[in-house]
Amino acid sequence: MSPESQASEALPSRRRRTPRGGRHRGDESFLLPHGSPVLVLAVPGTARGAGGVPEELARLVELEHTGQPTLVGYLEGDEGNLGALLATLDQQRPDEPGAVVVPLVTGPEHETEQAIRKIVAAAPIRAVAAEPLGPHPLIAEALHDRLADAGLARADRIRMMTMVTAAGGVIVVTPGDAFAVRQAEVSSVLLASRLASPVFTARVDDQAGVQAAAAQLRGSGVQRLAVAPQLIGFEPDARYITAAAEAAGAEHAAPLGAHTALARLAALRYAEALSAALSG
Incomplete structure (x- = not known):
């Protein structure tokens, strides 16, 4: 052969x-x-x-x-x-x-x-x-699904798009350093396109960064915020998800899990x- x-x-x-x-x-x-x-x-x-x-x-x-x-x-x-x-x-x-x-x-x-x-x-x-x-577009799909599962986004199962969102803005939180946050912005851009809503990105353990993102969203008129964890759920940084949501004054979706x-x-x-x- x-x-x-x-x-x-x-x-x-x-x-x-x-x-x-x-x-x-x-x-x-x-x-x-x-x-x-x-x-x-x-x-x-x-x-x-x-x-x-x-x-x-x-x-x-x-x-x-x-x-x-x-x-x-x-x-x-x-x-x-x-x-x-x-x-x-x-x-x-x-x-x-x-x-x-x-x-x-x-x-x-x-x-x-x-x-x-x-x-x-x-x-x-x-x-x-x-x-x-x-980074990959499928990560945005998974984030979208978890937001929908939490009642923070509505999924149109026929067109595979979100037509109405329960949250007016989303903060994608991710583990890692500044480079990892920049890479996660790929997911944020694609998620924003799916939701037709603004999406910001921050490090999950950076409360100041999460608060800054929340302030920008509220400054643009967003009333209800959601935090979307770009974590599978077992990472050491997963313990910061609740604190990140509290820092933003937002609700949060579950980690991605076995998606x-x-x-x-x-x-x-x-x-x-x-x-x-x-x-x-």
């Missing part, structure tokens, strides 16, 4: 699922051929602090997109530790990665990415670290990382 055909066989094939009604119609999935590298979701923190959400997302990735088991590894603690997990995996094919590790974070987080790359480099098998889930859009992104980041590794 030629190197080109080997690479083609190793890459996930793309299939279009049968269209479904509602907000999630038109999903795309990735079928992994036998012997493909294992997809591992890398989770910041410990298994106890994650509350089972990563495992729910792993099942969504399996059922909706890959057709093969998705594993979960944690960066801290002994239970489900990422390094220990990678040490148990076999190298199926010596000429390609044995695992692709997808950071289960919604945007760039330098410390998390550095920790993952260090663990991947020390693994006894050849492993590849993928990019974080965001189908995040499962789609995990499969996409896997496919991108594997493609780059095989062609590099």
